[in-house]
Each structure stands twice: as structure tokens, then as C-alpha cells.
Amino acid sequence: MNPSEPVSATPRRLGPDFARFWTAQGASAVGGQISELAVPFLAVLVLGASAAEVGLLGAARWVPFLLLALPLGVLVDRRRRRPLLVTADVARAALTLVVVALASSGALTLPALVCLVGLLGAFTVVFEVGYQSFLPTVAGRDQLEKANGRLQATASAAEIGGPGLAGLLVQAAGAPWALLAHAVTYVVSAVALVGIATPEEPPVPTGRSVARDLVDGLRFVRRDPYLVSLVGFAGIYNLFAQWIMVLFTVHAVRELHLTAGHLGLVFSLGAVGAVLGAAAAPAAVRRLGAGPVMVGCAAAECVALAALPLVDASWTVPVVVAVLVVVFAVNGAGTSLSSVVALTLRQLRTPDHLLGRVNATMRWLSYGVIAVGAAVGGLVGEALGTRAGIALGCAGTLLTVVWVVASPLRRVGDPRLLAAHAGQVGP
Numbered sequence: 001m002n003p004s005e006p007v008s009a010t011p012r013r014l015g016p017d018f019a020r021f022w023t024a025q026g027a028s029a030v031g032g033q034i035s036e037l038a039v040p041f042l043a044v045l046v047l048g049a050s051a052a053e054v055g056l057l058g059a060a061r062w063v064p065f066l067l068l069a070l071p072l073g074v075l076v077d078r079r080r081r082r083p084l085l086v087t088a089d090v091a092r093a094a095l096t097l098v099v100v101a102l103a104s105s106g107a108l109t110l111p112a113l114v115c116l117v118g119l120l121g122a123f124t125v126v127f128e129v130g131y132q133s134f135l136p137t138v139a140g141r142d143q144l145e146k147a148n149g150r151l152q153a154t155a156s157a158a159e160i161g162g163p164g165l166a167g168l169l170v171q172a173a174g175a176p177w178a179l180l181a182h183a184v185t186y187v188v189s190a191v192a193l194v195g196i197a198t199p200e201e202p203p204v205p206t207g208r209s210v211a212r213d214l215v216d217g218l219r220f221v222r223r224d225p226y227l228v229s230l231v232g233f234a235g236i237y238n239l240f241a242q243w244i245m246v247l248f249t250v251h252a253v254r255e256l257h258l259t260a261g262h263l264g265l266v267f268s269l270g271a272v273g274a275v276l277g278a279a280a281a282p283a284a285v286r287r288l289g290a291g292p293v294m295v296g297c298a299a300a301e302c303v304a305l306a307a308l309p310l311v312d313a314s315w316t317v318p319v320v321v322a323v324l325v326v327v328f329a330v331n332g333a334g335t336s337l338s339s340v341v342a343l344t345l346r347q348l349r350t351p352d353h354l355l356g357r358v359n360a361t362m363r364w365l366s367y368g369v370i371a372v373g374a375a376v377g378g379l380v381g382e383a384l385g386t387r388a389g390i391a392l393g394c395a396g397t398l399l400t401v402v403w404v405v406a407s408p409l410r411r412v413g414d415p416r417l418l419a420a421h422a423g424q425v426g427p
Contacts (some may be wrong), residue, residue, distance in 0.1 A: 031185030055378015061168030073360020103176035217357025243377030270328025277333035301334030
């Protein structure tokens with residue numbers, strides 16, 4: 001069957017358990033936006049961190065994906081996924097409280113913060129791999145595009161309120177107390193997950209070693225041209241986007257003279273584009289096909305970032321904020337829309353018994369490079385200055401467009417035609 005041909009299906013409705021799952025994801029998304037701003041501000045304003053040290057902190061957040069994603073993917077395929085998600089939320093809430101306690105008592109040091117952020121990253125790996133593998137059980141494979149669209153739209157909506165809330169909390173109460181709000185969101189997420197009643201079948205033991213199961217996941221991804229293409233798309237973009245964002249926070253504070261409130265406003269208003277992009281995903285794929293959507297998204301998100309080095313401190317603050325809002329709105333629309341399509345393709349291409357390992361492999365490769373981007377971006381910014389460092393990162397993102405245009409992704413029409421279990425997609 002040609003992947004550009006349409007598929008007719010009458011999918012079932014998303015039920016109350018998906019609503020609980022949705023609540024958990026929404027709470028985590030809001031909390032993530034708070035810490036995204038609060039942690040760098042904690043490092044810069046409280047601990048006096050340099051650009052290189054902020055880069056090291058960013059790397060610590062993502063290194064667990066390089067070190068732990070693959071073995072944890074095997075764990076996710078060998079255990080029921082909901083208990084793992086609840087455990088990850090509870091652990092992250094406790095670790096965040098430790099950061100708050102140390103910072104409020106004046107005992108926090110940069111090495112301690114790096115270690116705690118690394119531990120938080122380890123449990124985030126468990127949650128990220130587990131929730132993407134658990135979603136088909138809760139929503140059903142025939143509803144993945146709609147479910148992923150709603151989840152991504154919620155994450156994007158959190159980007160509207162989250163940074164603004166974070167900026168206000170940082171400015172009013174300080175970065176440590178802003179993180180306290182994030183700990184609360186982890187608790188809300190855990191409680192929502194506990195309420196899910198959808199039965200989850202216990203995994204069938206493979207009788208093989210962890211290493212053998214791990215290799216099976218890697219081999220499955222390597223042999224699938226669409227999954228390889230998705231890895232390249234995410235890997236190239238994430239590496240350079242993180243490079244840019246590590247430097248942007250420092251650049252915005254020290255060169256553009258923006259406050260936490262200004263940055264919160266930029267990210268909040270800019271995230272409107274991400275909400276619109278996620279909401280438009282199902283209609284855009286039906287009208288244009290997944291391939292053209294992916295190509296267009298890659299171009300939009302990369303070209304938008306290229307405007308960042310052009311923003312000048314001589315402009316008035318309202319003009320700087322307005323330009324940055326437009327940049328992040330266009331970038332957000334592209335990234336959120338492409339994320340919906342990419343995640344749906346991945347879940348459709350993978351049998352359920354392999355989802356944990358395949359999701360872990362994809363996260364290992366595509367998120368692992370974020371640690372590299374954070375570290376390299378920080379070093380380049382330290383050596384050349386933040387503006388030049390951001391410009392180099394923007395040039396690197398354009399390789400994403402080249403990759404997608406040259407890959408099989410550009411020829412995909414209806415994603416459901418690529419499903420591994422065709423019988424689970426139709427009526």
C-alpha cells in the first residue's frame with residue numbers, strides 16, 4: 001500500500017483514563033516550564049555561574065539519556081508501565097524538595113546542583129520512556145494521532161503560562177521557591193496516574209539477557225528507514241537547539257538586559273505558536289500529508305531561530321521582547337507540529353512489546369545529543385561570546401532541513417499506512 005493513499009477509519013473515543021493521563025502530563029509540563037527558567041536563574045543569580053557552568057548544568061540534565069535510556073528501555077518492556085511512572089514522579093518531587101531546602105538554607109553549591117539535576121534527569125528518563133510506551137494502552141493505537149495532538153497542545157499551552165508563572169515566581173520569591181511549585185506538579189501527576197483503571201497486561205518474559213533485549217531494540221530501529229529518519233531529524237535539531245538555548249538565557253540576561261519577567265513573557269507569548277501548531281497537526285496531516293508537514297516544520301523552526309543573533313541591545317526593551325516573541329512563536333509552531341507527527345509515526349511503527357526499547361533508543365540518540373549541545377554551546381559561548389555562539393548554533397540547525405528533505409519522511413502521506421499492526425488501526 002502506498003503511504004500517500006488515504007485510510008478510512010472509525011476510531012473509538014478517548015475515555016476517562018486518557019483524561020487522567022492527560023492531567024498527569026499537563027501537570028508535568030507546567031512544572032517542567034517552571035524549572036526550565038528557574039534552574040538556570042538559580043545558577044546565574046544565586047551561584048554566579050558562568051556560561052560554561054550553565055552549559056555544564058544543562059548537560060547534567062540530559063546526560064542520563066545517554067547513560068541510562070537503553071537499559072531503562074528494557075526495564076519498561078519488562079514491567080508494567082504505570083507503576084514506573086508513579087515512582088518516577090514521587091522520586092522527582094523528593095529530589096526537587098532537596099534542591100529547595102539546600103538553596104533556601106544557603107548550603108547549595110554548583111557541584112551539588114549539578115548532581116541533583118543529574119539525578120532528576122535519571123528519573124525523567126524513566127518517565128519519558130514509560131509514558132510514551134504507556135500511551136497506546138490508555139488511548140488505543142487508532143487514536144494515537146488525536147491523543148498525541150492533545151498532549152502536545154497541552155505541553156505547548158503550558159509553555160504559555162509556565163514561563164510567565166516561573167518569571168513571576170523567580171522575581172517575587174526567588175528561584176528556589178519557584179522550584180517548590182515544580183515539586184507540587186510532580187505530586188499532582190502521580191495522583192492522576194494512580195487513578196488510571198485501564199488494565200495493563202503483564203509483559204511476557206523473554207527469557208533472554210538484558211543485553212540481548214537491548215540489542216533487539218537497537219536493531220529494530222536501525223532496520224526501519226522511517227525510524228532512522230526520525231532519529232536524524234530529532235538528533236540534529238536537538239543538538240543545535242540546545243546549544244542555542246543554553247547561550248540564549250545567559251545572552252538575554254547579560255547582553256540584552258532582560259529580567260526574569262521579560263523572559264517569562266517572551267516564552268509565554270511565543271508558546272502560542274506551539275499551541276496552534278499542535279492543534280493543527282491532525283488537519284494538516286490529512287490535508288497535506290505527513291511528509292510535507294515535516295519538511296515545512298523543519299524549515300520554519302530552523303529559520304526562525306536564525307533571527308536570534310540579530311537582536312541588538314540598542315533596541316528598546318519592548319521591541320526586543322516583541323521580536324523574540326515572534327521568533328519563538330514560529331519556532332514553537334514548527335517543533336510542536338513536527339513532534340506530534342514524529343511521535344505518532346514512531347508509536348505506529350513499533351509493536352507494543354518493543355515500545356519501551358524503541359522509545360528508549362530514540363530518546364538515547366535524539367536526547368543524548370542535547371547533553372553534547374549544552375556542553376559544546378557553553379564552551380563556544382565562553383570562547384567566542386554568546387552572540388557568536390548563538391549564530392554558529394543557528395547555522396547548524398539548518399542541517400535539519402537538509403536531512404528531512406533527503407529522507408523517506410518527505411514521501412509519507414497518511415501515517416496510519418505505516419502501522420506495524422494494521423489490524424489495530426482500522427475499524
